Amino acid sequence: MTKVVCYVELDADGVVDASARALTFARGITTRPTTLAALLPSPPTAEALGQLQSFGVSDVAVLEHDGISGYSPTALSRCLDAMSGEEDTLAVVAAATDHGNEVLAHLAATTGRDFVAVCTAAREEDGGGFSLTRHRWGGSLLEDSVLRAPRAIFSVSTDAVPPVPAPAATAPTTRTIRPELSAQELALQAAESRPESSGVALASAKVVVSGGRGVGGPEGFAVIEELAALLGGAVGVSRVVTSLGWRPHREQVGQTGTKVTPDLYLACGISGAIQHLAGCQSAKQMVAINTDPDAPIMARADYAVIGDVSEVLPALVAALGERRSRGRGE
Amino acid sequence: MDVLVCVKRVPMVGGRIALQPDQRHIDTTLLGFTVSPHEECAVEEAVQVTEAHGGEVTVLTLGPPEAAEQLRAAVSVGAASAVLLPTEEEGLGPIATARAITSAVTRLERERSRVFDLVMFGNEAADTGDYQVGIRVAHALGRAVATGVKQLEVTAGEAVARREYRGAEELFRLPLPAVVTVKEGINLPRYPSLPGRMRAKKATIVTFVPETPDEAVEMRTLRVPTSERRSAEVLGHGKEAVPALVSLLEKMGVVS
Ligand SMILES: Cc1cc2nc3c(=O)[nH]c(=O)nc-3n(C[C@H](O)[C@H](O)[C@H](O)COP(=O)(O)OP(=O)(O)OC[C@H]3O[C@@H](n4cnc5c(N)ncnc54)[C@H](O)[C@@H]3O)c2cc1C
Numbered sequence: 043m044t045k046v047v048c049y050v051e052l053d054a055d056g057v058v059d060a061s062a063r064a065l066t067f068a069r070g071i072t073t074r075p076t077t078l079a080a081l082l083p084s085p086p087t088a089e090a091l092g093q094l095q096s097f098g099v100s101d102v103a104v105l106e107h108d109g110i111s112g113y114s115p116t117a118l119s120r121c122l123d124a125m126s127g128e129e130d131t132l133a134v135v136a137a138a139t140d141h142g143n144e145v146l147a148h149l150a151a152t153t154g155r156d157f158v159a160v161c162t163a164a165r166e167e168d169g170g171g172f173s174l175t176r177h178r179w180g181g182s183l184l185e186d187s188v189l190r191a192p193r194a195i196f197s198v199s200t201d202a203v204p205p206v207p208a209p210a211a212t213a214p215t216t217r218t219i220r221p222e223l224s225a226q227e228l229a230l231q232a233a234e235s236r237p238e239s240s241g242v243a244l245a246s247a248k249v250v251v252s253g254g255r256g257v258g259g260p261e262g263f264a265v266i267e268e269l270a271a272l273l274g275g276a277v278g279v280s281r282v283v284t285s286l287g288w289r290p291h292r293e294q295v296g297q298t299g300t301k302v303t304p305d306l307y308l309a310c311g312i313s314g315a316i317q318h319l320a321g322c323q324s325a326k327q328m329v330a331i332n333t334d335p336d337a338p339i340m341a342r343a344d345y346a347v348i349g350d351v352s353e354v355l356p357a358l359v360a361a362l363g364e365r366r367s368r369g370r371g372e
Numbered sequence: 373m374d375v376l377v378c379v380k381r382v383p384m385v386g387g388r389i390a391l392q393p394d395q396r397h398i399d400t401t402l403l404g405f406t407v408s409p410h411e412e413c414a415v416e417e418a419v420q421v422t423e424a425h426g427g428e429v430t431v432l433t434l435g436p437p438e439a440a441e442q443l444r445a446a447v448s449v450g451a452a453s454a455v456l457l458p459t460e461e462e463g464l465g466p467i468a469t470a471r472a473i474t475s476a477v478t479r480l481e482r483e484r485s486r487v488f489d490l491v492m493f494g495n496e497a498a499d500t501g502d503y504q505v506g507i508r509v510a511h512a513l514g515r516a517v518a519t520g521v522k523q524l525e526v527t528a529g530e531a532v533a534r535r536e537y538r539g540a541e542e543l544f545r546l547p548l549p550a551v552v553t554v555k556e557g558i559n560l561p562r563y564p565s566l567p568g569r570m571r572a573k574k575a576t577i578v579t580f581v582p583e584t585p586d587e588a589v590e591m592r593t594l595r596v597p598t599s600e601r602r603s604a605e606v607l608g609h610g611k612e613a614v615p616a617l618v619s620l621l622e623k624m625g626v627v628s
Contacts, residue, residue: 053538058538112542113537113542138503140519140520140535140537141537143496143503143504144503144507144519144520146504147503147504147507147508147519148507148511150504150507150508151470151504151507151508151510151511151512152511156467156587156588156589157466157502157503157504158589159496159501159502159503159504160501160503174589177501178499178500178501178594179385179389179498179499179501180498180501181597182385182389182596182597183389183398183594183595183596183597184594184595184596184597185591185593185594185595186591186592186593186594186595187589187590187591187592188589188590188592189588189589189590190588190590191588191589197503226514226516226547229516229545229546229547230516230517230518230544230546231544232542232543232544233542233543233544234540234541234542234543235540235541235543236539236540236541237541243539248626249626272627273621273626273627274626275626281409281556284557284560285560285561287560290557291556291557292557294556294557297498298408298409298410298498298555298556299556299557305624305626306621306624306626313386313387314387315385315386315387316385316386316387316388316389317385317498327624329617329620330604335606337387338386338387338388340603340604341602341603341604342602342604343602343604344602344604344605345604345605345606345607345617345620346604346605346606346607347606347607347608347609347610347613347617348606348608348609348610348613349609349610349611349613350610353610353611354610354611354613354614354617357611357614358614358617358618361614361615361618362618362621362627365618365627369628
């Protein structure tokens with residue numbers, strides 16, 4: 043029996059969506075019978091354990107160390123090393139999140155193994171090794187490659203597969219792992235704090251109203267904010283807008299900003315550069331407002347209004363406001 | 373406080389990516405080149421650290437001889453010296469890249485008989501996005517590393533690095549010397565001054581040829597994803613389109 047080891051992230055609701063996808067992906071990389079082992083950063087709730095079982099995990103290992111209280115990429119990587127040391131390990135995977143990529147890179151660096159980041163497909167070849175597809179340019183380009191190395195390490199793109207429960211599942215065994223850590227490894231752990239958040243979080247917003255250079259200046263964002271509020275959404279921006287200092291970088295959507303997955307993405311005065319689209323291509327519906335009918339965004343949007351944002355947006359906000367007060371009056 | 377910053381030359385692709393007929397390289401005939409925004413910010417952060425604490429910034433790149441352009445750009449905004457590790461083969465993998473950079477760091481530190489207090493990278497390169505070179509170099513040098521850093525404070529002997537993950541702030545304390553990879557947003561990079569541009573033009577670029585080991589990952593082809601191409605349905609022009617837009621939003625269920 044071969045083994046695939048997966049680093050699984052948890053939050054208050056149990057296994058995070060990206061990790062559920064990574065587990066689904068892990069089950070599909072070989073046709074050989076495989077056991078699926080999960081490493082957790084902290085003890086699971088009963089609910090999380092149930093989720094792990096349903097995604098086909100049979101071996102649950104939990105990091106435990108007196109000196110570790112926060113996220114520690116080095117400690118987690120030591121655990122993965124201990125879990126994947128034997129010959130029967132086929133691969134070590136994690137979701138291609140900031141944490142997943144970081145933990146796997148530490149594992150690769152300390153073991154001298156290859157690490158292929160942000161894969162959308164991986165298949166074990168008959169003669170050994172893997173054929174892989176991975177993201178370049180934040181997903182605007184795909185790379186097909188082969189990896190000829192034992193105990194492959196790869197991170198799984200969050201859009202590679204939907205999370206699908208395993209056909210058959212048995213209750214997993216649970217154990218703890220206490221890694222041996224050097225003073226330096228022990229020192230590398232995060233002190234975490236949760237700032238008071240205000241408004242709708244961009245990464246998880248159902249509606250994102252985004253403005254680009256075509257908005258014209260910082261003042262132009264008042265109407266974008268108003269529209270976002272009317273639609274219960276968050277404000278997004280392009281890189282031009284943050285480099286010009288019109289809006290803060292935390293609002294930037296794209297390859298070097300935030301990746302968003304809303305039901306509706308409204309792109310106002312945004313040309314649709316590939317690096318911008320890399321952050322919003324998973325939107326269910328995209329509407330573009332742009333003066334240029336040939337802007338690249340038109341090849342990605344579902345609907346378009348050809349026009350000046352400074353004309354269309356105030357009219358739209360007025361219409362929605364009117365509609366709302368009419369609704370109240372009735 | 374001496375800082376080494378590592379940057380990578382990449383084509384400035386815009387609305388779409390065109391590939392060469394071999395399906396292995398981007399067609400760059402009509403494109404300019406730049407570094408990733410993360411690395412632009414790494415250069416700016418390094419310059420700010422040395423402005424606050426003294427010392428010098430060295431910028432390093434592994435790439436074709438033309439990457440001297442990106443080194444000069446870094447000099448124009450404040451780097452004091454520049455190092456080029458020329459490679460003939462475009463697209464060295466992350467293991468080879470990390471090994472070449474590590475041996476360059478060791479060599480530079482030996483020549484200067486002083487270590488770099490900080491070695492900085494972008495969190496991931498814009499093109500290959502391997503998410504590992506900085507971490508590999510840190511382990512090879514035996515130094516602590518924080519990645520994806522959005523705020524950096526340096527004091528005597530320590531760097532405090534902050535970043536955000538899933539709505540929480542994470543703070544790492546790193547003893548110096550250390551390795552830090554940064555993300556765009558940590559600062560707003562400055563534009564080059566006129567004296568900066570002059571300095572960049574005259575700057576000498578130190579060159580040494582790196583050793584490059586074989587890789588177990590072999591790229592076969594590149595593909596532009598095609599599935600998402602569509603043609604937008606035009607709802608109308610200007611203000612006249614607003615009623616159609618409102619009914620669309622109603623249909624989508626995003627207005628109550
Ligand atoms: C490595 C790398 C990473 C990058 N990462 C990101 C990233 O994360 N996010 C990102 O956004 N960009 C990123 N970029 C930059 C990207 O390539 C583009 O430069 C940027 O997205 C363009 O922003 P924009 O669409 O606002 O501006 P422009 O490209 O200038 O487009 C403005 C658009 O507005 C339209 N317009 C103008 N006036 C009006 C008006 N009055 N009404 C309506 N429409 C109008 C124009 O027709 C045009 O289509 C990156 C670039 C590189 C090289």
